[in-house]
Amino acid sequence: MDLSELKGIISLMQKSDLTDLEIETQDLKLRLARPGDSKVVPRFQPEQPNVVQAPIQEQTQQAKSSSEEGIYIFKSPMVGTFYRKPSPDDPSFVSVGDIINSGDVLCIVEAMKVMNEVKSDRQGEIIEILVEDSLSIEYGQPLFKIRT
DSSP states (O other): OOHHHHHHHHHHHHHSSOOEEEEEOSSOEEEEEOOSSSOOEEEEEOOOTTOOOOOHHHHHHHHHOOSSTTEEEEEOSSSEEEESSSSTTSOOSOOTTOEEOTTOEEEEEEETTEEEEEEOSSOEEEEEEOSOTTOEEOTTOEEEEEEO
């Protein structure tokens, strides 16, 4: 599977109502799952016997937990570069104090030269932005604090 095929599969997943997709070949196993309303989580696993991974539902529950009452920590659904604006001349998608709804675009994460809009899975108020613009981020890294 080459990069253009992978981009096409991810794009198809983002544009459709699919919630789960698994493709398996001789040397590659690709599983895409949508844990929330609008996030695609790519997970690549070469064929290896006796490998155990945590289920996606468990990862999603961990992402929803917070040490502060009424505060939701929104975490990155993928690895890439974090952008607060659609382009350098445009205003930020969200700022501290903004009221957001489920499905509102919070940021863009660039992964493999593809700009992925990251949408909120909760409604509430942005109380803190935890990442600076144009920095590399990891899967599961806290991005925003949202008062629900």
